[in-house]
Amino acid sequence: MKKAILLGILVVVLTPSCKKKKENPSCEAVEDGTIKLNLHHMVGPATFEFNTDFTDDYGNNYQFTRADWYLRVPGFLQHDNVTPIVNTNSYFKIDPEVLELTYGAIAPTALHNMQWGVGVDSTTNHLDPNTYVTGSALSNQSPSMHWGWSTGYIFCVLEGLVDIDGNGSYDPLETFALHVGMDGNYRDGANLHVNTEVTDGGTTNIHLDVDYSSFIDSVDLSIENSTHTMDNMPLAMKIANNFNKVLNLH
Amino acid sequence: MNKLLLGFWSLFILSCSDGKGLETELFVINCFPLDSVPANFPPIDYPEDNLPTKERIALGKKMFYDQTLSSDRTVSCASCHIPTRSFSDTINVSLGAHGREGRRNASPLHNVAYLPSIFKDGGIPNLELQIKAPIEDHLEMNYNMHELTLRISNDTLYQKWSRLAYDRGVDAFVITRALANFMRTLISGNSNYDQGKLDSAILSAGAKRGMNLFYGDQAKCYLCHEGFNFTNNEYMNNGSHIVYEDTGRARITLKTIDHGKFKVPSLRNVDLTSPYMHDGSYEDLWSVLDNYQKGGSGHWNQDSIIGKITFSNQDKIDLVEFLQNLTDEKFLTNESYVY
Numbered sequence: 367m368k369k370a371i372l373l374g375i376l377v378v379v380l381t382p383s384c385k386k387k388k389e390n391p392s393c394e395a396v397e398d399g400t401i402k403l404n405l406h407h408m409v410g411p412a413t414f415e416f417n418t419d420f421t422d423d424y425g426n427n428y429q430f431t432r433a434d435w436y437l438r439v440p441g442f443l444q445h446d447n448v449t450p451i452v453n454t455n456s457y458f459k460i461d462p463e464v465l466e467l468t469y470g471a472i473a474p475t476a477l478h479n480m481q482w483g484v485g486v487d488s489t490t491n492h493l494d495p496n497t498y499v500t501g502s503a504l505s506n507q508s509p510s511m512h513w514g515w516s517t518g519y520i521f522c523v524l525e526g527l528v529d530i531d532g533n534g535s536y537d538p539l540e541t542f543a544l545h546v547g548m549d550g551n552y553r554d555g556a557n558l559h560v561n562t563e564v565t566d567g568g569t570t571n572i573h574l575d576v577d578y579s580s581f582i583d584s585v586d587l588s589i590e591n592s593t594h595t596m597d598n599m600p601l602a603m604k605i606a607n608n609f610n611k612v613l614n615l616h
Numbered sequence: 617m618n619k620l621l622l623g624f625w626s627l628f629i630l631s632c633s634d635g636k637g638l639e640t641e642l643f644v645i646n647c648f649p650l651d652s653v654p655a656n657f658p659p660i661d662y663p664e665d666n667l668p669t670k671e672r673i674a675l676g677k678k679m680f681y682d683q684t685l686s687s688d689r690t691v692s693c694a695s696c697h698i699p700t701r702s703f704s705d706t707i708n709v710s711l712g713a714h715g716r717e718g719r720r721n722a723s724p725l726h727n728v729a730y731l732p733s734i735f736k737d738g739g740i741p742n743l744e745l746q747i748k749a750p751i752e753d754h755l756e757m758n759y760n761m762h763e764l765t766l767r768i769s770n771d772t773l774y775q776k777w778s779r780l781a782y783d784r785g786v787d788a789f790v791i792t793r794a795l796a797n798f799m800r801t802l803i804s805g806n807s808n809y810d811q812g813k814l815d816s817a818i819l820s821a822g823a824k825r826g827m828n829l830f831y832g833d834q835a836k837c838y839l840c841h842e843g844f845n846f847t848n849n850e851y852m853n854n855g856s857h858i859v860y861e862d863t864g865r866a867r868i869t870l871k872t873i874d875h876g877k878f879k880v881p882s883l884r885n886v887d888l889t890s891p892y893m894h895d896g897s898y899e900d901l902w903s904v905l906d907n908y909q910k911g912g913s914g915h916w917n918q919d920s921i922i923g924k925i926t927f928s929n930q931d932k933i934d935l936v937e938f939l940q941n942l943t944d945e946k947f948l949t950n951e952s953y954v955y
Contacts, residue, residue, distance in 0.1 A: 494745055496761070496788040497665075506748075506761040506788050514749035516739035516868055596867055 397567035398471035403439075404571050406616050407462040410579045414462045420579065424586040428528040428542065433578055434461045434511060435522035436503070437613070438552075439469060440481040447479050447557055457486065457503040459511060460576065474566045479559055484609035485521035485552035492517045513547060516596075520547045522605070524578070528587040542591035544582070544605055551595065551606035558615050573616035580611035654805035657844055660729045666744060666793045668800065671781035676798025678777065679791065681955035684768060686713045686757035693750070693795070694955075696722040700948050702885035703802060708896030713758035719862065721896035724889045726804035726947060727845050727882060736878045736894050738851060739868045743796035748788075761788050804884050804947040805844065812941070819941060825931075826938025835908075835925055835935065846883035846942065852919045853877045855912020856893045864894065875917045887940045888948065901936050 407414035409430075419427050437460050441453035452472050458464075485491075490504065495512050498505035504519070506512065511520050524544040527536035564570050585604060593601040662668060679685065680693045696710035696718075697703035703725035709718040720736055728734070734746040750756040751764060765787050768774045778786040781794060809827070812819040819827070830837045842848050851865040853876040865874035878894045892898040898907070907913070909932075911924035927935075 494792075496744065496748065496792045500762070500765065500787060506765070508760045508762040510752050510760055510762075512748070512752075514752045515735065515737075517741065517745060596870070599870065 396474055399474055399564035399567060400471050400569045401469040401477070401564060402569055402571050403458075403467040403469055404573045404616070405460065405465055405467065406573065406575045407465075408575050408577045408579075410577065414576075414578055416462070422528075422579075422582055422587045423584055424588065426528055426530070426532070426586065426588045427534075428526055428587050429536070430462075430524065430526040430578065432461075432509070432523055432525040434459065434507075434509070435484060435581075435612075436460070436486055436511070436519060437467075438483040438485065438487065440483070442477050442560070443479040443481060443557065445478045451475055451477060455487070455490075457490070459503040459507060462576075462578075469572075472564055474564050474568075477560050477562050477564060477570070477572075479557040480572065481554070481557055482613055483552060483554040484612055485547070485606075486519045487552060488549040491519055491547075491549055491552075495519075518547050518549070520545050520595075521551060522546050522581060522609075524581055524605075528591055530588045530591070532588075542587050543594070544585075544592070544601070545594045546602045546605050547595050548602070551602060553606055553609035555610040555613055558613070560615070575614045575616050577612055577614065581605055581608055583608045583611060653803050654810060654844075656810075657803070657805055658730070660800060662800070663742065663744065666797055668797055669781065671777065672794055672797040673801055675774075675777045675781045675790070676794035676796070677953075677955050678774075679795050680798055684771075685751060685759065685764060687759040688713045690714075691757055696750075696756075697725050699950075699953050701888050702726050702804065702948060704889040706890075708891055710756075712753070712756040716755045716758070718753075718755045720894050721891060723881070724885060725799055725802050726884055726944075728802060729800035730845055732849050733879070737865045737868050738879055743799055744792045747792040747795045761791070764788075764791065802947075802953065804944040806946050807884065807944045808941040809938075810944075820937065822934045822937040823941045824938075826934035826936070826941075829931055829935050830938055834931075835927075836921075837935075839921055840880045841883045846886075847880045849879065851877040851879055852921070853915060853917045854907075855915050855918035855922045856898065856907055858913040858915055860915070862894055873917070876915055877917070883939060884942050885944055885948065887936075887943050901939060902932065905932050905935060 409420045412420070414430070414433070416431060417429050419429060421427055437458045439454070439456045439458070441455070442451040443449060444451060452470075452475075454470060456469060458467050486504070493504075495504060495506050500506075509523070511523065512518070513520060522544070524542070526542055528540055528542050529536055530540045531537070558574075560572050562570055562572065582605065585601070590601050590604070592598060593605070595602040666672070683689045683692045683695070685692060691711075691713050696705045696712075698705060701724070705722035708721060710722045712718055723736065728743060734740040734743060735749075740746045740749065748761050751759050751761055768786050768791075771786070774786045778784065778790045778794075782790050784790060808818050808823070812823075816824075829835045830841075840848055840850070840852060840854075851874065853860075853864075857876065860876035863875050865877040865879075866872065868874075887901065890898075890900055892901075892904050898904050905927065908922070909925050909927045912918050912922040
C-alpha cells in the first residue's frame with residue numbers, strides 16, 4: 367500500500383516536469399511551436415507608405431491616409447486542401463504599422479495550406495463587439511471598424527487623397543473613402559501553399575505580402591472614390607471582388 | 617423564462633422598496649418604481665448577461681445624463697431624449713456634438729424594452745448593440761467607444777459604480793449594458809386611456825368619440841397602432857412623403873420593397889413627441905391626420921392599408937383629444953428618471 371502511494375506521489379511530481387522539454391531534456395514530451403505571420407506592406411512593387419504618391423490603374427495620383435482591414439485565418443489544411451491541420455477561425459485587424467502577427471501555438475506538425483479571407487464571416491459579423499476583451503481584433507477599435515446603425519464590421523477602410531483634376535496637387539475636396547462591409551462582401555482568398563513546419567518549441571515565420579493597390583484594381587479613383595457600402599454597393603462589391611488578390615506569399 | 621423574470625422582478629421590487637442597502641453615492645439614485653409597470657404589459661425579456669439590478673440602473677442613469685460621452689463633452693443622451701418629451705426631442709433633427717444636425721427625428725424612448733428591433737429602420741436587434749451607434753455617429757456624439765472607455769476609466773466614481781454593478785471596471789461592455797439597463801426602466805402605461813379602462817368616466821365624451829374612431833372601421837388606426845404599446849412594430853410606408861431621400865428599411869435590407877418603410881411608432885405620449893415622421897417634417901398631429909385624410913402622398917411603395925378617410929373637423933378634434941389621453945403624466949414627471 368505504501369509503495370503504491372509512493373509511486374503515485376512520484377507520478378504526480380514528475381509529470382509536470384516533463385511538460386517542457388527544454389527544462390528536462392530527458393523527457394520525451396514536446397513543446398508547441400509558435401506560428402507568426404510576418405507582413406510586408408506593399409503598393410504594387412513599392413513599399414507602402416502613408417502620404418506618398420502612388421498611381422491607380424487610370425493614371426490618377428493618390429495617397430493613403432488610412433488603410434485598415436480584417437484578415438481572417440480560418441486555419442491550415444493538409445496537401446489535399448480539405449483535411450484540417452489546425453482550425454482556429456482567427457481574426458487580425460491589419461494596418462500598415464502591423465508587421466508581425468502571432469497566429470498561435472500548436473503542436474509540431476507540417477503546415478501546408480493556409481486558409482485566409484478579407485472581412486468577417488457572417489456569424490461573427492453580427493456578434494456584439496462590446497463583449498470582446500479590449501485589444502482583441504474584434505473589440506472596439508479607434509478609429510472604429512464597426513458600423514453603428516447596423517450590425518457588422520467594416521471589412522476594409524481605405525482613405526486618402528486623389529488628384530482628381532490631375533493638376534499635380536491634392537485640393538481640399540479631392541479625397542477618397544472606401545468603406546466595405548456586409549456579409550455578402552466577405553471574400554476568401556485562394557489557399558496559400560506555405561509548406562513549412564511547426565517545430566518543437568520553435569517559431570515558424572510565414573512571410574506575406576499585403577498589396578494595397580490590389581484593393582483598388584480597376585477602380586478609377588477620380589470617379590469611384592466614395593462608398594460606405596450601403597450608399598454605393600456597386601463600388602463596394604468591386605472592391606470586395608479584389609479582396610482575394612490582396613495577400614500573397616512573400 | 618418569463619416566469620423566472622417575473623420572480624426576479626418581485627425580488628427586485630422588495631429589495632428596492634426602502635432604498636436600504638444602497639451604498640454611498642447610490643443613495644442619491646432613486647430606485648426605479650417597478651410598481652409602475654402596468655399589469656397588462658407583458659413581461660420584459662431581459663438578456664441573460666444584463667439582468668436588472670439597482671446598481672446597474674443607477675450606473676446607466678448616470679451615463680445617460682453625462683456629456684462626457686460625446687467627443688466635445690457637450691451632448692449627452694438626454695440632450696436629444698428629453699424626459700418631459702417622453703425622451704424625444706423638440707426639433708426635426710437633433711443637434712449633436714459641434715452643433716451638427718442629425719439625420720432623423722429622435723425617437724421617444726418609452727417602452728423601448730419591448731421593441732423587437734432598434735431604430736426607425738430596425739437595423740439593430742437590441743438595446744445593448746444600439747448604444748454604440750449614437751456614441752460613434754459623427755452627427756451625434758461623434759466619439760469612439762474605445763476612446764470613451766479610456767476617458768471614463770480615469771473616473772474613480774465610474775470605476776466604483778461599475779464594480780458594484782457589473783463586478784468589473786468600466787469598459788465597453790459595462791457602458792452598453794448599463795445604458796440599456798436604464799433604458800429598459802422607461803416604462804409608460806399610466807395614461808388617462810389606461811385608467812379609463814378601469815373607470816370610463818375618466819375619459820371625456822370627445823376622447824371616447826375619438827377612441828371609437830381610432831378603433832372603428834372609419835379610421836382603422838388600430839390596424840397599425842395596435843396592442844398595449846400602440847404599434848405593430850412592423851415597417852410600413854405610410855405615404856408621408858412623395859420622395860424618400862432616406863430610404864428607411866431599404867437601407868438595411870437593400871430591397872426595393874422596403875423603400876420608404878419605417879417602423880410604426882408607439883402612440884403613447886404622442887401629443888408630446890412632435891414633430892413627427894422619420895425626419896420630423898410633420899409639425900403637429902393635425903398635419904399627420906391631414907395626410908391620412910387625403911390617403912397619403914400616393915408614393916409608389918405606399919402601403920395599401922393607407923387610403924382616403926372621410927373625417928369631419930369634429931372627428932379630427934375628437935381623434936386628437938383621444939391621442940392626448942395617451943399621455944402618461946406620471947411618466948413624464950417621474951423624478952426617478954432624472955439625474
